[in-house]
Structures are given as C-alpha cells and as structure tokens.
Amino acid sequence: MPPGLDNLKHIVVLMMENRSFDHMLGALKQQDGRIDGLTGTESNPDSNGNPATVQPLAEFQGQLDPDPDHHFPAVDLQIFGDDGNRTANMQGFVKSYFHQREDVNHSKKILYYFTPDKLPVLTTLATEFAVFNGWFSSIPGPTICNRAFAHYGTSFGQVSMDIFYIKEPFKSIYERMINAQHTSKLYYYDTASSTMEVVNLLQHEPQLFGTYPQFLKDCENGTLPEYSFVEPNYSDHDTDSGEELANDQHPDHHVQAGELFIASVYNAIRQNPDLWKSTALLVVYDEHGGIYDHVPPPACTPDGYVASANDTGTGREFRFDRLGVRVPAILISPWIPKGTVVSGRVFEHASIPATVTNFFLKNYEQRSVREKAADTFLDLLTLSKMRTDAPEFDID
Amino acid sequence: MKLIKVPKPPASAMNKDRPISSLLKTQLLHVQKAEFRLPARAQTNIYINAIKTEGEAAEYIRQVTTNLHKEHATPAVKPRRRLGKAKTGVFEIAAAAATKRHTKSNAARKKRSSKPARARRTKRKTK
Numbered sequence: 001m002p003p004g005l006d007n008l009k010h011i012v013v014l015m016m017e018n019r020s021f022d023h024m025l026g027a028l029k030q031q032d033g034r035i036d037g038l039t040g041t042e043s044n045p046d047s048n049g050n051p052a053t054v055q056p057l058a059e060f061q062g063q064l065d066p067d068p069d070h071h072f073p074a075v076d077l078q079i080f081g082d083d084g085n086r087t088a089n090m091q092g093f094v095k096s097y098f099h100q101r102e103d104v105n106h107s108k109k110i111l112y113y114f115t116p117d118k119l120p121v122l123t124t125l126a127t128e129f130a131v132f133n134g135w136f137s138s139i140p141g142p143t144i145c146n147r148a149f150a151h152y153g154t155s156f157g158q159v160s161m162d163i164f165y166i167k168e169p170f171k172s173i174y175e176r177m178i179n180a181q182h183t184s185k186l187y188y189y190d191t192a193s194s195t196m197e198v199v200n201l202l203q204h205e206p207q208l209f210g211t212y213p214q215f216l217k218d219c220e221n222g223t224l225p226e227y228s229f230v231e232p233n234y235s236d237h238d239t240d241s242g243e244e245l246a247n248d249q250h251p252d253h254h255v256q257a258g259e260l261f262i263a264s265v266y267n268a269i270r271q272n273p274d275l276w277k278s279t280a281l282l283v284v285y286d287e288h289g290g291i292y293d294h295v296p297p298p299a300c301t302p303d304g305y306v307a308s309a310n311d312t313g314t315g316r317e318f319r320f321d322r323l324g325v326r327v328p329a330i331l332i333s334p335w336i337p338k339g340t341v342v343s344g345r346v347f348e349h350a351s352i353p354a355t356v357t358n359f360f361l362k363n364y365e366q367r368s369v370r371e372k373a374a375d376t377f378l379d380l381l382t383l384s385k386m387r388t389d390a391p392e393f394d395i396d
Numbered sequence: 397m398k399l400i401k402v403p404k405p406p407a408s409a410m411n412k413d414r415p416i417s418s419l420l421k422t423q424l425l426h427v428q429k430a431e432f433r434l435p436a437r438a439q440t441n442i443y444i445n446a447i448k449t450e451g452e453a454a455e456y457i458r459q460v461t462t463n464l465h466k467e468h469a470t471p472a473v474k475p476r477r478r479l480g481k482a483k484t485g486v487f488e489i490a491a492a493a494a495t496k497r498h499t500k501s502n503a504a505r506k507k508r509s510s511k512p513a514r515a516r517r518t519k520r521k522t523k
Binding site: 390 | 412420457
C-alpha cells in the first residue's frame with residue numbers, strides 16, 4: 001500500500017453549491033493544456049440563433065440573477081439543446097437562461113467564466129493537488145437529489161427537490177460507519193443554515209450532526225471523525241455575535257465568501273501536522289447550477305429506478321442512465337503529486353460513499369448499483385514521501 | 397511554503413433581505429416537514445409561506461433545528477415509578493385502581509394465614 005494510504009485516517013468532503021467546472025476552473029486550460037477547460041471559442045446559439053461565445057467576465061455577485069434554472073427540464077434543454085435526435089451537445093444553456101428573463105444579452109452571461117486570479121483558493125488547490133477532468137453531478141437536476149448520491153449512493157428514484165425517502169437495504173454512509181464502530185459526522189455551518197439532509201438524517205439522527213465551529217475545534221484538537229462531510233452556510237443571516245455571510249457560492253451569493261470558506265476548511269486541516277498527514281480533503285460542487293460547461297455528461301450504469309415522464313417534467317421518463325453536468329472537484333493531500341490532473345476516468349457523487357466504504361468498511365454489500373459501479377479516488381495518493389511545500393491561505 | 401492572501405468580500409455582499417432561492421424554499425419545506433413531527437409544545441407556529449427573505453428563513457430554520465436537537469435529547473416517555481415494594485408483582489396502575497379492595501383482602505388474608513408473606517409468594521410461584 002502507498003505510504004499515503006498507510007497514513008490515511010480521515011476523509012473530509014466539502015460540498016459547495018451550483019457552479020460548473022468551466023465556470024470556475026475552465027480558464028486553467030490556458031496554463032495547463034491537460035486540464036479539460038475552455039479554449040475560448042466554445043459557444044451556444046442565443047434565442048435568435050446567433051452564436052454567443054464564452055467570455056472571461058464572470059463576476060462574484062449580481063450577474064446570475066435570477067438564479068439560473070437547474071431543474072430537470074431546464075438541464076435537459078441545456079444538455080441536448082433543440083436537437084431532436086437527442087445528442088448531448090451542450091448547446092442549450094443560453095436558450096434555457098433566456099426563458100427566465102427574455103433578455104438576449106443577459107442570457108449570454110450563463111457562458112461567463114472566472115479567470116484564475118479571481119479565484120486564488122480554488123485554482124491554487126486545483127494546480128497544487130489533484131483536479132478531476134471528469135467529475136459529474138449524479139443527476140441532470142437540482143441540489144437535493146444530487147446531494148442524496150453523496151450521502152446514500154442513490155437518490156432512491158428522485159430527480160427533483162422533493163423529499164425522498166430511504167428504501168431498504170440502503171443506509172447513509174454515516175450510519176454505515178457508526179454501525180461498524182467507526183466515527184462519522186456531518187458538520188453544518190450553524191443552526192440557522194442547518195443542513196440540506198433534513199428529513200431523513202437531521203430529523204431522525206441529529207446526533208450525527210455538528211457545527212462548523214465544532215469542526216474547527218475537532219481539527220485543532222485532533223478529534224476529527226474518520227469521515228466528515230461539511231456543508232457551507234446557505235444564507236445571509238444574523239447570529240448572536242453579529243452577521244454571517246452565505247458562503248455556499250450558490251448564485252447570487254458572493255463567490256469570494258465561498259473562497260474564504262474553502263480556505264478556512266483547508267487551513268484547519270493543514271495547520272494540525274498530525275491531521276494534515278492523515279487526511280484527504282475533497283472539495284466538490286453538488287451540481288452546475290444551470291451554468292455552462294462544454295463536456296457532455298456521459299451515460300452511466302442505470303440505478304434501477306425509473307423517474308416517470310411526469311416527475312422529470314420533460315415528457316420522457318428517466319432511467320438514471322446519464323450523469324449530470326460536470327462540476328469542479330479537487331482532491332487535497334500531502335501525498336498527492338503537485339499538478340495532478342485526473343483524466344480518462346469518470347467520477348460522480350456516488351464515488352464519495354463508494355470511496356469511504358471501500359477504505360473504512362471494505363466489503364459492504366448493501367449498496368446501490370450506481371455506488372458499486374462508481375470509481376473511487378484514494379489511489380491518487382501516490383507519493384512515497386509526504387510533501388512539505390503545500391500552500392497556506394491568509395484569511396485574516 | 398506559499399502563503400496566499402485571500403481577498404474578503406465587500407460589506408455590501410451581505411443582504412439578509414435577499415428573496416429566498418428555490419433551494420432555501422425547498423429547505424424550508426423539508427424543515428417544516430420535520431417540525432410537524434415534533435410535539436406541539438416544540439413547534440414554532442411560524443407560517444412558512446410568509447417567509448420571504450434569507451434572514452427570515454434562517455431564523456425559522458434556526459428555531460426548528462434547535463428544537464429538533466433538544467427534543468431528540470429529551471426522553472419521549474418517562475419510565476414509570478413503582479409504588480414501593482409490590483407484594484403481588486402487579487404494576488402500580490392496576491394496584492392503584494384496586495387499592496381499596498386489595499387492602500380489604502390483604503387484611504382478610506392476614507387473618508386466614510399465619511405464614512409469612514415470603515413463603516406465600518414462593519408457594520404461588522411453584523404452582
């Protein structure tokens with residue numbers, strides 16, 4: 001076993017909100033041709049049929065208002081465009097956004113992307129550690145069903161934001177860990193932000209949850225569980241000691257607040273030497289939020305569920321046989337070679353419980369078809385000697 | 397080791413009056429679903445359709461999340477306390493309902509038998 005895996009005791013996943021790979025990291029292709037980002041010539045037809053080209057003009061806030069539609073029918077249009085042959089061509093993003101405000105110029109902003117200098121945290125981590133060229137959301141749809149794949153390895157047939165219910169024999173990765181005498185926790189930011197996993201986990205198993213201040217303390221004290229899932233702050237709100245700014249990067253929340261949050265999670269692990277050498281941190285986004293990406297989502301192993309034509313809202317049923325739009329994903333560990341670009345492999349959110357289960361629980365059979373088929377990522381910790389050159393972020 | 401300065405968002409980024417997104421609307425519905433399973437005394441009585449802003453949504457979510465944790469830590473049913481040493485082994489509720497009659501029959505039994513109580517119980521068990 002590589003030394004990185006011998007030393008590994010903790011896996012931490014930070015799941016952000018609603019940004020596509022090209023929007024956040026696409027510009028890195030200019031620095032490193034191995035990264036499957038943007039050439040600058042990618043385009044979509046606008047509602048008049050004229051080509052609109054990607055532009056490095058993304059802003060931190062105020063640009064993607066209204067929130068781009070990312071429910072199943074809208075994502076279907078974004079992926080397939082108007083193509084009657086149903087070829088995934090990624091040509092329907094501008095048209096989809098046009099439907100919301102019926103403003104041709106505004107609809108083109110869905111193609112805007114950030115330059116690396118605007119996102120020093122995310123792009124530094126991507127270039128210092130391992131960036132995934134092929135991490136896709138699990139469903140071409142919204143948050144709740146996509147996050148379900150990270151928790152359970154399936155959405156139990158759900159393709160929307162509606163409440164889903166766990167079906168036996170599948171259990172959340174947290175329950176699997178606890179039942180096997182391992183340790184695991186979901187850290188939400190604070191009680192006012194809470195979790196997106198309310199109905200199944202918070203309601204029935206509140207003891208699985210902690211807050212972000214507790215995460216920081218657990219990192220400092222060396223008491224972090226073996227598997228942790230961190231949720232950002234989903235709203236601007238008051239607290240007993242002042243105000244908290246949403247840091248989930250969900251449009252129209254300020255993207256720099258999310259940068260600070262990612263840096264804070266990273267620093268908390270980085271600054272405890274024992275934790276740093278024994279932890280793998282995955283930063284990943286739940287779905288693309290309706291924002292442009294140029295890579296067509298691939299077909300995947302069907303999940304065994306069928307969402308009806310009524311449930312998808314497209315007039316077609318969905319057999320969970322295609323992934324959603326690509327999202328940013330970065331794996332961080334001092335055992336990963338600098339500048340790792342993961343190519344030629346497909347990952348999705350079911351890769352998270354698949355990886356945690358494979359590493360901590362070994363042979364655990366009661367898993368969804370999708371989770372069993374999902375690729376895992378700990379093989380990226382390949383170095384025989386731990387790196388000492390990893391960056392730190394000044395967030396004070 | 398590189399130290400990278402991370403810029404802070406401007407103060408103007410904060411907007412607690414921002415209308416809630418479809419994500420927060422969904423979270424409100426899910427939180428309300430969980431709230432309705434709480435005992436009435438732990439429910440907020442907040443009408444979520446009147447929640448329009450992020451600040452309002454966060455306050456409702458805070459209250460229900462706190463209550464969910466609190467109620468989960470509270471035993472749902474208190475274990476019954478037994479009334480002293482039960483001579484017959486029946487539960488207190490039955491004993492309380494029949495207190496008067498038991499008193500009479502106990503007194504009558506005392507008259508009928510000179511054996512100690514312990515011996516009588518042993519005899520019953522062996523039947």
